[in-house]
Amino acid sequence: MIKEKIPVGISDFEKIREERCYYVDKTALIREFLEKGAAEVTLITRPRRFGKTLALSMMASFFDIRRDSRPIFEGLEILSERQLCAKWMNQWPVVFLSFKNVDGMDFLYAYGQLEYEISCLFEKHRYLLESKNISVPEAELFEKIRNRQGSAVEVSRSLQLLMQLLNRYCGKKVILLLDEYDVPLSKASTYNYYSEMLEIIRAMMITSLKDNDTLQFAIVSGCLKVSKESIFTGANNFVSDTITASRLDEYFGFTQKDLDRILRDAGAEKHMEEVKRWYDGYHFGECDVYCPWDVMNYLRDLQKNPEAKPVEYWRNTSDNAIIRSFIDYAGSSITGKLEVLLSGGYIVEPIEENLTYDYLHSSEENLWSVLYLTGYLTRVREQELKACLPRGSVALVIPNEEVREIFAATIVRWFGENARTWNRKALFDAVWEGDTAVINEEMNRLLRKTISYHDYREDYYHAFLAGIFAGAGYMVESNREHGEGRSDIVISDSENGRVAIFEAKCSRTPEDMEPDCDRALHQMAERGYAKDYEDTFRQVLCYGIAFYKKRCCVEMQA
Template sequence: RRFGKTMAMNMLNSFLDIRKDSRHLFKGLEISDEVEICEKWMNQYPTLFLSLKDVDGTTFENAFNMLKFVISSLCSQNSYLETGENIRENEKDIFSRLRSQTASITDIKGSIVTIMNMMQSYYEKPVILLIDEYDVPIAKASNNGYYKGMLEVIKGMLSTALKDNSSLKFAVITGCLKIAKESIFTGTNNFVSDTISSTRYNEYYGFTQQDVDKLLADAEIEEKAELIKEWYDGYNFGEFEVYCPWDVMNYLRDLQNDLNARPVSYWKNTSDNAIIRSFIDYTGAAIR
């Protein structure tokens, strides 16, 4: 958590979304030197970006209502689809229910694939799907006693969107917890899981030593390097030693105001560790 997953997803959305002109955002960055990649991918595909971070509630009903609100907001962001000439009327009807928050559980389970089908019909191109914090609704449900009900809904949403979906170009999904493929991604083909122990993307999440050295040089406080390493280094992603960006950036902010500011653990109060606590409680006193 706080290692840049959501920022990376926002970056992908800005780079890929056909509705945007993102040349100014990436001008001067390394990707702008990759002319063929930019011509092929930059703002060339309809892109659907959904975050499930706010789907929470003490009961299934409350959480499901929050999910309906999130889907409604997604529909509002894509309201142009309601007037698309090439879009089927039954899909427009479902879209209208999703947007007005009158959708049934069945509508919600098929919501992502419905919107993607409409986008493909509108743009005549397959859709790139980005889902951030996919595990939050399930983790919250586990904490509050409605795991099976929420799992059924999220599984329905993801399986219809990812399996045998002709509207899908590709999907990128992020989360903090690795939920078993058998429980939520059943039947999904070509599904590849990358974790902090994988090797493909390790250097792109968190700050590497080179990143921190550059930040300190830009801020002209290189003398704080050892202190920052002592406090905020210590993560190992495959072959890379990684700093927590949240801690580093917050401490640099404090140093801008006071060069004698003491480092603290900014990260420790930013997440809910209820699931970890439940596992510790389950193992009993011996493991503690």
Template sequence: MNDKFKVNLITPPRRFGKTLAMSMLAEFFDIRKDSSSVFEGLEIVRNHELCSRWMNQYPVLFLSLKSVEGLDFEGAYGMLQRAVSDLCISYSYLLEDESLDEADRDTFGKLKTCQGNPSEVKSSLYILMRMLQKHYGKKIILLIDEYDVPLAKANEGGYYEKMLDVMRSLMGICLKTNEFLEFAVITGCLKIEKESIFTGTNNFVSNTISSERYSKYFGFTEEEVQKLLADTGFSGHKEEISRWYDGYRFGSVGIYCPWDVLNHVAALQISPDVKPGNYWRNTSHNGIIRSFIDRTDLFVKDKFEILLAGGCIQETICEELTYDILHSSEENFWSVLYLTGYLTQADLNREEGKTNLKIPNEEIRAIFADTVAVWFTDTMKRSDRQELFRALWDGEEGKASELLWNPIASMGLEDRILLSKTERNAGR
């Protein structure tokens, strides 16, 4: 492993195969397994030197944090204890190794039964790594999936600072100058700024969707989709799949959302006449669009019109954020939509540090349209239209126009949304 990349952070949007990739890495490296049959016939086994050096040669700690959430800190912290406990259970045999430090085995036993105190939970990964290194005589490969989910949920639930303290300690102890670490791969949706959670981490490299290093390894490329459709006999559906699920750009590579493509191919196998569906609708982060539309101090609604009409906007993208300041600026809003896959690069040109952004495809356009339509309906329900009717009756065109376009051109936007939906339905 190149020491320049001791800790790799990879942040493609959700539904682009992060967890699958991490499971594959765990299977490939785990010293407890013989994975030759799993990878038989795949490209990687042709690299005999790499497989001899790495396949099933290292202890692996694979921790997923996607379930660490709760309505309050106590609930979320309990889920973290459960995740650590499940990890310990998979290594229960360490309790029988009398060569390991007695204090470590005692702490391990408490962590396994969710009885560890806060300090022990925060240092749990480090303790496990120390025990595994002693047991196997090899350094540890650490895999942490969806590292930012606990922080995102904590921000929504109002306990961000408490969860940040736990996560900073949990990850910081095992990533900073850790003699037991071979290397670490961490995935998430956003790159949390280094000063917030990765302070002092050595040999740290971040790979966002604007990076080239792993751009073609998350999501499906054009060639992969063509092969998938050819193998399943659905090549005739290529155009509609492209229109609905293509359009993303990771680095300089065009990418399809794999979650959508696979779901639609599965649906086609059941019913060959099925139309493309919206598989993103109930995924995480959809609510962030509405949360920003409700802000009256940000001028995002005119730009929504441009995006919904198929146009582009130019915005400054910040790739390092913290969840507690996501709503602090319009720049953060566009950055979050870009980093979470709701917008994508329209091209590779950048002017004065700004990125050209667009809605990637029909699926995401429908989410934007539906979100704005609901906002419009809710806003009109809350508004008092008597003054508007009076202005129309009295022929006060200027006043009526002002009232119609307040709040912020909603009526025109609603008409455009309804027209867009009608056109899409007619196209089906």
């Protein structure tokens, strides 16, 4: 069993090594990058939580001329490359800036976050003020930016200034590492200040990347490849490394070889198939990889409990809003495609890798591209397909069980919220009148509007029932404990002194629906679900309801 700390949420390479955390060696990325001919500007795009920040942090530690990094690289693969290390290790001035915390609900707040990050960067390089080669105006401007007093123009040109000063101070060109460059644009698009933020970020990129004679090379990481015309205008010798065309594919994410070693180190080889089903399935370039965020979270859970089961570690992240915004935009027009994906099939869609955030929601095609580029869908390899694809199109599939669960949960929530806009009066009247014929008719009508899902379970139908009654002036309780058990859904109408209790069953076949209804009613009577309400409400109605895919059967307790 692994005794080292599992570094979940830690993306600082030096901290991981100094605190002796468990680390999967990806230092060969440095050799791969340098030996295959580093372009002047390389853009690396991968979904969130695939190790981009950690990779750039590791590179900053390796190249930075002001550090002695050999001790923290001890035992790692890159140190075996002696000639490469002699030429590159701690031999170059480095500027490393992450934009991952630059966000906000309005431009002023987000811009303040950007100012803060740049101020901290200048504080780290405060020693430059002691240089004999810095002019008085440059020193004054440096202090203005460090103290967050610079104008928008001065902030947008701050990286250029810092690189000029470092070049003069060290007598060498500068390596520029920019992490999550597109986070500010993503947030700006969400909260409608895109044009203001784009102006700042574009100016920073142009002044630091275009015709900059102090630049040795730059690596820029992000989630999406924002159109070159939009942000990288005029960048010299610019190349992209994306999930479709990658030469660095095995260094972002865990390969099967990595996972074999991780589970062996953890003494958890028996969990291999579960991990593969839940977290594998991403195809980057020619490499199949696992999501490192998920694997490390699961590894930490296994440390606490060797029998821990995989869960959706992505579910509670803000990134999942992408799926919801997609469904909100496309709605019922994509029902058929979502049903295919949720059943394990694939769909063929045109993919555009050069996007701008302000046009992400302008078409269904753009939204499929976003789901692909952000890791919620992956591509089916061409050799696995029986048909040729149209030029520019990709066969898309949900990569694993975790993402499938996230899709399903998002769809259920979307359905529940949209159900509130439907005309449900006939259903409500029938529930309070005990008219099971109308209840059956209305429930089945609503079910036909939902999205088919291969893994129908009782919690899916609980959400369906709760969604129908929510927002209609009733109190809705789920899994309330009373009598000698828990009912599935309780609908209370206190104003009129009445309550409806639903016990739901998920049938295996259509023929099981009526017997399952009877079983639900028997359970309610046997466990006394109605007793808690008989003294408070004048009318207590108990319903057994059995579901089979998009069908249901409802019976009432006499």
